[in-house]
Amino acid sequence: MSADASAAVPSGPDRRPPGWRAWALLAPMVLWLLLFVVVPAAILFVYSFCERDEVGGVIFTFTWENYQRVLDPVYLRIFLRSIGYAGLTTLLCVVLGYPVAYYIARAGEQRRNQLLLLVMVPFWTSFLIRTYAWITILKQEGLLNGLLQSLHLTVTPLSLLYTPTAVVIGLVYAYLPFMILPIYGSAEKLDHALVEAAYDLGAGPLRAFSSVIIPLTMPGIAAGTLLVFVPAIGMFAITDLMGGAKVPMIGNVIQNQFMQARDWPFGAALGVVFMLMFALTYVLLQRRGARLAA
Amino acid sequence: MKKCTLPTAFPFQAPRPRLPSGIVLLHRTLGFWTALVFGFLYLPIVILVVYSFNASRLNILWAGFTLDWYVRLLENGPIIRAAKNSLIIASISTLLAVILGTVGAWLLHRYRFRLARSIQTLVAIPMVMPEILMGISLLILFATIGFNLGFTTVIIGHVTFSFPFVLVAVQARLQGLDPALEEAALDLGATPLQSFWFVILPCLRPAIVAGALMAFTLSMDELIVTFFTRSAASTTLPIQVFGLARVGLNPMLNALSAVFILATVAFVLFSAYLRKLNHR
C-alpha cells in the first residue's frame, strides 16, 4: 500500500484510489447514513406524494398536490425570510467569533482547551433556560431597560423583547460557538512564521490579517458558515420565544404540518423540497470549490 | 502537541524576535474583543445563577436570598434521573460521533472514493433536516422494524445529527494540512494506519476536541428528536426541563443550570491549578 502511495504522489493531487481496507473503514459511516438518513428520508419522500385523510392519517396514493402547494408564494416568502435571518446571523457570528477563535488559537497550549471549554459551557444548560435569561434581560421592566433608565439614556422603556432585534440576538447567541470552534480548528494550525514574515515584509497588522491570516483560515470560516447558516434556516424556537411567534419561519411551517395541521404529507413535501434545495446548493458549491482548487 | 507543519526553510527555530508594536496592539485588541464576547456569552448565565438564589418563584423581582431551590432540586427524583440519562446519552453519542466523524473525514480527504461527493452531501443532510422530520421518520423506522424505544434509539438519533459537526470541523483542519507530513511517515515505513494514528491524529486533535464539544453540546440540548425516540426510562434533561418550563420558569431550573455550569467551571479551574502545581 505504501508503495502505490509513493507512486501516486508525483502525479498531482495527493488523493489515492481507495483499497478494500479504506472502503471497509468507511463502511460503518456509509451504513449509518443509509440506515438513519437515507431510509428515513425515503419514508418522507414516499409520504410527500400521499394524501391526508380526515383524521390526520396518511392515505397511500400518488399525488403532486403537496408539491404544488409548496410553490405557493406564501411559503416562498417565508423561506426567503428564513434565509435572510440565517444569513444575518452567520455574518454576525463571523464578525463576533473570528477574533475570539483566533485569540484562543494563539493562547498558550493549556489555556486553549480551557478557553474552548468555557466557550461551550453556557450551552450545556437547556436552551429554554438560557432563553428565559435573555427574556429577563430584554423585557420591558427588565435589566437592560432598568440600566438604560438609571443612566438616563432613555426615559420610556424601550421595546426590545418580541422584536426582530431580539430574534437576531437570540440566534447569534445560540450559534456563536458553532462558528468559533471550527475557525479555531483551522487557526490553530496556522503557521505563525507566515504572519511574522508578512510583518517583516512591512505589512501592517490589518494588512497581515486580511491578506495572510484570513485566507489561511478560510476553511474554518467555510465550515463555521455551514454549521451556523444551515441549522439557523430551520430554527424556529428562538423566533417563537424571543420574537413572540409573530412571523413564521420555514421551521415553524414544517413543524405545524406535523403538529397542529396534522398534514404529514404536506409537511414531508416541504421537508423534501427544503433538503433538496440545500443539497443542490451544496453540490454546486462543492463543484465550484473543486474547480477553484484545480 | 506536535507541530503540524514540517520544518522546511528554517532548520532551526530562530529566537523569537521582538514583536513589532502593531502586532502587540492587534493582540491586545483581540484579547479585549474576546473578553467582550465572553461577557456576551456569560451575561445570561450570570443572571440565571443570581436568580437561582432568589426567594421569589418568579424571575422578576428580587425577594431575598434562599438556597431553597437547590434543596428542591436535590429532592426532585425525575430531574436527577433525567440529568443522569442526559450525561450518559451525551457521552456515548459524542464518542460514537467522534469516531464516525473523524474516520470519515480522514478517509474522504485521503482517498478518491467513487460517490465521494454524494457521501459528502448525505453527511450534510442531517444538519439541515428539520428535527421534527428526523424525529418522526426515525420513529416510523423503529416502529416498522419493531425496535423498542429506549437508550439505543435516542443515541442513534443523537449520533446521526451530531457526527456531521465533527466531520465538518475535522475536514476544515485537514484542508491544507501539509501532505508531506503523511508522505514522510509513509516513506519512513509506516503503514497508512500507523501514519494516521501516530502522525495525522495528533495533528487533528484541536479539531476533534472542537467537534466533540459541539457534539456533546448538541446532544445535551436536543429536544425534538429525543422526544420521538425515547421511552419513559430514557427521558433526558431537556425534555424534563421543557415540561417544567412550559408552565413558566421555575427557579429550580436556574439552580440546575448553576450546578452544571459551576461544576464545569470549577473543573476547568481545578485542572489548571493541578497543572500549575505539576509544572512547579
Place this chain on the structure above:
Amino acid sequence: MKLPISSLLALSVLLAPSALTAAGVVNLFGWSEYVPQAVLDGFTAETGIKVNFETFASNEELLSKLVAGGGAYDLVQPSDYAAEVMIRRQMLAPLDPAKLPNLKNIDPALMRLPHDPAGAYTVPYMTGTVGIVVNTGKVHEPIRGYRDIFQPKFQNRLVVLNDSRELVTWALYAQGLAANDVTPANLAKVRPLLAEWVKLVKVFDSDSPKTALLNGDVDIGVVWSGEAAILWTQDRKFQYVLPAEGAHQFVDVLAIPAKAKNRDEAHAFINYILRPEVSRLISAAFPYTNPNLAARKLLTPEELANPASYPKGGRLETFRDIGKTATVIDKLVTDLKSAL
C-alpha cells in the same frame, strides 16, 4: 370477566416468571406538569403498581408520537378533540365501568360530550376554558368579549395563544358563529377580521402566556384558564373574563389505548385518580376546573373563589375534530402572520 383474567394471570405467572413484574406496571403517557408526583407516589405506595411516566407538552406531540407508532402505553391523557381523533382512528379501548366505581364523582354534564358521546372511552381529568385575562392595573376600560380587546388602542399590548384553531374560533364567536362551524364560507368571512387582529398582537405563546403578562410586556391576554388562575393567585389585579360571545371549553381526559397491555392496572390508576382526596391534590397543584364534584367539596373557599378556575356562567363549547379543515386554518393563519 374477573375469573378468566385472574386464571390467565396465574397461567402467565406459571409460564413466565417475569410476567409477575410486568403485571405491576402501568405505562402512563401524560402532560408534563399536570400529574403531581405525590399522586403517582401515593398510587404506587398503595397498590404496589409502578408508574412509568412519560410526558408530552401538547396534544399534537401525543398524537404524532402515537400515530408514528411510538411507545407501548397503558394510559394516555389527551384533550377532548385529540381523544375524538383517537376514537375515530380506533386507537382507544373501551373502558370497563365495573372497574371504575369512583366514576360517580364526575360531573355528569362532562360525561356525555360530543367527543365521546357515550362516555365509553374517556374519563375527564381536568377541564378549563380559554378566556380573557386583564391586568386591571393598566387597563381601566370594561372588557366583556373579543371585540373589546382586539382594538387599535391595545396594539402591542396583547398576548394570545399561538394556536391557529383558537384564533379562528375567537373570530367566529365575534361574528356570532359557533366554534365548530368551520366551513370555507365562514373562514372567508372571518379572514378580514383576523387580518386586523393579528396585527395588534405582540406575543403568540401557547406554553406560558402568563410570562409576558407578569413581565409587564403586555396587559391583556387570551389564555388557558389555568394560566389565568395562576396569575390571579400571584396578583389579584389579573382578572379573568369569559368572553360574552362564547368561549372554548376543553376537557382533558384519561383513556386506555387499544394496544395497552396492562389494562387492569390502567383502570386501577383511573379509579385512584377519581377519589375525591386524590383529585383534590391535583386541583391544589394545577388550578384548572375540577370535574370531580366530590373533590370540589374539599377545596378551600379561596380555590373556589378563583374566577379563572370556577368562572360563572358563560356560553361554553368543546372543540370537535375538524378533519382536513385544520390544514386550511393553518394556511390561513400562516398567510396572515407572514404578511406582518
